[in-house]
Amino acid sequence: MGLLATVAALAGLSTILTGGADAAENPYQRGPAPTTSSIEAARGSYAVSQTTVSRVVVTGFGGGTIYYPTGTSDGTFGAVAIAPGYAAYQSSIAWLGPRLASQGFVVFTIDTLTTSDQPATRGDELLAALDYLTKSSSVRSRIDSSRLGVMGHSMGGGGTLEAAKDRPSLQAAIPLTPWDLDKTWPELQTPTLVVGADGDTIAPVSSNAEPFYQSLPSTLDRAYLKLDSATHFTPNLSNTTIAKYSISWLKRFIDNDTRYEQFLCPLPQASTTIEKYHGNCPHTA
Template sequence: MQQHSINSAPAPAPAPTTAPAPGGRRRRPVTAALVALLAVAGLQTAMTPGAQAADNPYERGPAPTTSSIEAVRGPYAVSQTTVSSLSASGFGGGTIYYPTTTSDGTFGAVAISPGFTGTQSSIAWLGPRLASQGFVVFTIDTITTVDQPDSRGRQLLAALDHLTQRSTVRSRVDSTRLGVMGHSMGGGGSLEAAKSRPSLQAAIPLTGWNTDKTWPELRTPTLIVGADGDTVAPVSSHSEPFYESLPSTLDKAYLELNNASHFTPNTSDTTIAKYSISWLKRFIDNDTRYEQFLCPIPRPSLTIEEYRGNCPHTS
């Protein structure tokens, strides 16, 4: 997004005031005191996070607010393009959502897999919602709807390779800033993808399912999202063990949705979007402006049953 500055000549400084003070002493010139005050204020401004954030070349979009990350659409207009299964290699095709503008340079990207028996339509709401916040998002179909998590992990990586090497929007993507997400077996697949490719910057399994319960080898910042009412992949046997097995040194978090089911990620959900956006921004874009939504640890609420994590984040 273009930044505009207003160039106007500064007003002339007033003449020093040197009226005598009571007792015959002369006051210190007002301008000298004002200059000193402004110098201190300027130094403090230069040290604020907002000033430092300008040094991050991956920062995209305006400073976030709770309202902006909970909104159905972010600051970017979004376009989309379809990838046919006939032109896809190693996955089943899909839809790429991307910011329409080319004035902000490249964007980080995330591939998202549906769950068992699901198609990309089941996770399609995440495409424009995440892309409008400044990401290229690839919602994919799997080769068959019954593919298992290990296969879905390989397909997520194949989709990212297509996105960065062969897609029509590859010039818009920064191939060094990539992440994966997925629902159910697709969530289990996102863990598999992160295990296979440690260079990934973020992983977000949504009510993930996997027969492998331990992930001590992961090096990718991971946000595990579970649901308190999940009877397909209960948090006690899936999301919680996944989270607890991650290395203690890893940037990680566990969000358990309140009054939610295994299929909550299949429809537009503000809590999932809010924390997914924050996680992707924080670790794919290294945008510390979003740390405020992750640390301190969010408290239980009408939509959050529980949240765990290690703060502050270091990556």
């Protein structure tokens, strides 16, 4: 019995040292303990598969591409729908699909019904895409429908805010260089990371990203990342800074994974890629 007790004690110590105890406390935690290198890498620890969804088989949006972790041993994953901007297609935000999926998410980059759809319509399309993803898609069994988020670029960024307003149960929202005629969002209940660009002349931060962020409730987990030496179209190309903080935000709030809090609090400092970063720390959710 003494030997068995010793083995059991060592096993318990091993669990603590390897983070297994944290995983037991948080059933949504996925993937290895993060490092700066792991969240800045072009790919995470999960192999990724993808499937195309034709617009003719869906309702309420224009189809898209689903990227998802190939293996099933870790159970279900949180999911994110991402919308493009005005006059753009899913190809403009496609780089985010495998990058986020390889970190342990199911990601749906979508096309809109028309390329001129306005933010409110894009918000509806993001929600329709999430509903398809969780109820009808071929990967629905891989998704935890209680852990969903939205992202979008430009008018898709405005659509991200619109979707979060219409569905408060969403766990995370990330508008990228967003544009919307509605400048105030005091009703949002979804943790929101607003990403702006210092050189944006199409959706200037002074009349879009900054007032969007400032209007969010002060009690909400919120942040504003202003990219340095960037333009309105920076989110259309692979970008390490956008990826790093998007991954951290999604992990922190969709997966409730506090291992990623270290990248968000203390607040990131100004650098060659960050002009400024505002937010609340520590996070409350």
